[in-house]
Amino acid sequence: MAKTVLSNNIIGKEYPSIAYKVSKRRLIAFAKATEEVNPIYYDEQIARENGYPTIIAPPTFLTVIAMQQDNPYEYLDKINVLLSSVLHAGQQYTYYYPVYAGDEIKMKNKIEDIYYKKNGSITFIDFRSIYTNQNNIKVAESVSTLAIR
Numbered sequence: 001m002a003k004t005v006l007s008n009n010i011i012g013k014e015y016p017s018i019a020y021k022v023s024k025r026r027l028i029a030f031a032k033a034t035e036e037v038n039p040i041y042y043d044e045q046i047a048r049e050n051g052y053p054t055i056i057a058p059p060t061f062l063t064v065i066a067m068q069q070d071n072p073y074e075y076l077d078k079i080n081v082l083l084s085s086v087l088h089a090g091q092q093y094t095y096y097y098p099v100y101a102g103d104e105i106k107m108k109n110k111i112e113d114i115y116y117k118k119n120g121s122i123t124f125i126d127f128r129s130i131y132t133n134q135n136n137i138k139v140a141e142s143v144s145t146l147a148i149r
Helices: 024-033 044-049
Strands: 018-021 086-095 104-117 122-132 138-148
Touching: none
Parallel strands: none
Antiparallel strands: 018 104, 086 138, 104 122, 122 138
């Protein structure tokens, strides 16, 4: 298999923003799927009793946004990386403000870094995503690391 070599010229490449309306139904489904037990992710009254205006998004929920596109892996196609050669090597989130049911979140994604390990046999690529709500408040950012063989 040929080694994947990516040009450092694509570092900083930005992708079109993705907009997503956060629904209660989707938040609850995600909380159940990730086996969250805290009722602030399910029950609006309990969320309000805990100081939130409505239920909030569980940790890592923002990953859902990227998957809402017609072709969620188009960003790999655009840099000539085959999905079959990709492993998810890590995900790191920094949260600044809660995401609530009813929010309209915009995700902006860019290539932050490319580096090699194992004597150049594995290419790593870091994608940084910035998430803002309908009030243009930055609610979170994440770095997703992919390993390409």
